[in-house]
Amino acid sequence: MNTMTENTADITIDSRGATCPGPLMDLIGRVKTLDPGTVVELQTTERNSTTDVPEWLEKAGHDLLEIDEKDDHWNIYVEVN
Amino acid sequence: MHRIAIVGGGTGGTVLANRLASELRPELEAGDVELRLITADPEHVYKPTFLYVPFGKKTVDDATRPIEELVDRRVTLTIGEVVGVDTDGKTLSFADSSILGYDQLVLATGATLEPEAVPGLAEGGHQFYGPEGAERLRDELAAFTEGHLVLSVVGVPHMCPAAPVEFVLMVDDWLRERGRREDVELTYTYPINRAHGLESIADWATALFEERDITLETFFNVEEIDPDERRIETVEGRALGYDLLVAIPPHAGSDFVSEAGLGDDGWVNVDRHTLEATNAEDVYAIGDVADVPTSKAGSVAHYEAGVVADRLASRARGTVPTATYDGKTVCFLEAGMDEATFIEFSYGEEPFVREPSKPLHWAKLGYNESYWLTARGLL
Numbered sequence: 001m002n003t004m005t006e007n008t009a010d011i012t013i014d015s016r017g018a019t020c021p022g023p024l025m026d027l028i029g030r031v032k033t034l035d036p037g038t039v040v041e042l043q044t045t046e047r048n049s050t051t052d053v054p055e056w057l058e059k060a061g062h063d064l065l066e067i068d069e070k071d072d073h074w075n076i077y078v079e080v081n
Numbered sequence: 082m083h084r085i086a087i088v089g090g091g092t093g094g095t096v097l098a099n100r101l102a103s104e105l106r107p108e109l110e111a112g113d114v115e116l117r118l119i120t121a122d123p124e125h126v127y128k129p130t131f132l133y134v135p136f137g138k139k140t141v142d143d144a145t146r147p148i149e150e151l152v153d154r155r156v157t158l159t160i161g162e163v164v165g166v167d168t169d170g171k172t173l174s175f176a177d178s179s180i181l182g183y184d185q186l187v188l189a190t191g192a193t194l195e196p197e198a199v200p201g202l203a204e205g206g207h208q209f210y211g212p213e214g215a216e217r218l219r220d221e222l223a224a225f226t227e228g229h230l231v232l233s234v235v236g237v238p239h240m241c242p243a244a245p246v247e248f249v250l251m252v253d254d255w256l257r258e259r260g261r262r263e264d265v266e267l268t269y270t271y272p273i274n275r276a277h278g279l280e281s282i283a284d285w286a287t288a289l290f291e292e293r294d295i296t297l298e299t300f301f302n303v304e305e306i307d308p309d310e311r312r313i314e315t316v317e318g319r320a321l322g323y324d325l326l327v328a329i330p331p332h333a334g335s336d337f338v339s340e341a342g343l344g345d346d347g348w349v350n351v352d353r354h355t356l357e358a359t360n361a362e363d364v365y366a367i368g369d370v371a372d373v374p375t376s377k378a379g380s381v382a383h384y385e386a387g388v389v390a391d392r393l394a395s396r397a398r399g400t401v402p403t404a405t406y407d408g409k410t411v412c413f414l415e416a417g418m419d420e421a422t423f424i425e426f427s428y429g430e431e432p433f434v435r436e437p438s439k440p441l442h443w444a445k446l447g448y449n450e451s452y453w454l455t456a457r458g459l460l
Contacts, residue, residue, distance in 0.1 A: 017374070018374060019374040019429075020273075020278060021237065021272070021273040021278050022238075022374070024272075024273055025237050025238075025272060025273070028272065028302050028316065031316075032302075032304065032316055052273060052274050055274055055300075056273075056274065056300055059300045059317050060300070060302075060316060060317045060318070061317075061318065
């Protein structure tokens with residue numbers, strides 16, 4: 001995983017503090033409303049998000065750009081297709 | 082006089098009012114404290130009863146009692162709809178334009194169903210989370226002899242996270258008892274990559290589904306329903322036909338919560354241990370409307386009410402509140418029409434799922450009867 005991000009998000013979803021499946025559901029709820037090409041930054045403290053978010057993106061046909069590990073959370077960058 | 086206002090007459094608000102009436106009895110009788118319970122509905126509703134209505138095991142009337150029969154006489158009961166809260170001025174505004182001041186406020190306004198948030202769901206889907214829906218589903222199920230029954234969890238978070246798994250296991254058993262199961266295909270859908278948010282429940286349910294020939298569809302996020310074609314379309318691009326759709330609709334909190342800046346989507350942002358609102362002073366939230374990382378379940382509202390009763394009583398007396406909530410959640414899960422299991426967990430814990438048994442099923446039914454003692458603050 002990268003430790004430095006080169007991505008700039010159009011939308012930030014702060015799901016820090018929410019437990020599984022909160023962060024993924026927050027992402028799914030927002031992605032439904034966004035235009036293709038939009039870059040989303042999902043902030044999560046839930047370790048499971050680093051596996052279940054990529055799995056859902058593959059199923060739903062969106063792109064995982066990067067998972068950036070911070071000191072106390074992860075920033076997951078997603079591009080909507 | 083110190084004024085405590087509780088908004089919401091469900092499990093959380095009613096248990097809290099009765100606990101406080103007991104804890105603050107001397108202060109209430111001396112006229113130093115006023116304890117007011119405000120609810121829009123003069124009937125108290127115990128929602129877990131609705132799970133049994135589609136199977137003809139309970140009626141909608143079994144779920145309701147007049148709230149005035151349940152609350153202590155020291156509680157001032159106000160029937161009215163709160164439409165706004167001013168946390169700076171410490172006032173509540175009502176639908177009839179009246180205004181009420183408070184010193185400490187507890188929001189226990191619960192969750193509401195929003196089937197209209199998904200196109201076609203209100204027309205094409207059934208649900209058992211409310212009285213009319215549960216009765217309509219009872220009639221539909223009675224006449225359902227063959228075809229594809231889909232239980233779809235559309236909205237997360239939702240009330241009673243165990244109920245969708247319970248419903249599908251109960252309907253499987255109920256159809257078998259009537260000799261109809263071979264002519265009915267059963268499918269359960271869930272939005273994430275497993276059958277339930279809690280991993281241990283997901284593992285338990287998945288094994289039972291395989292055993293009972295119930296198809297599990299995961300990463301299934303409903304985008305719209307076509308009621309004419311009887312087809313579900315998902316965000317992931319799936320299409321699934323159905324003959325009878327039982328759905329868990331999206332839920333929402335209270336509009337005035339968002340308007341008052343207390344939290345997003347109508348849920349109140351609170352400290353998960355003290356249950357005090359993070360965006361306002363002297364405001365608490367309990368039950369489904371409180372945004373805490375555990376289930377939206379009656380047991381949670383019940384335990385939270387005990388904690389907030391202690392904290393409010395301490396503040397009313399001018400002492401430092403020390404009671405905290407650790408996320409305790411207790412839940413009975415039906416595994417069919419005559420067997421159940423039981424789980425208990427706190428924040429961050431994964432529950433252990435016991436082998437289902439008949440005594441646990443009887444315990445669940447017994448608790449549902451004794452719930453009326455819980456509402457009175459006695460159990």
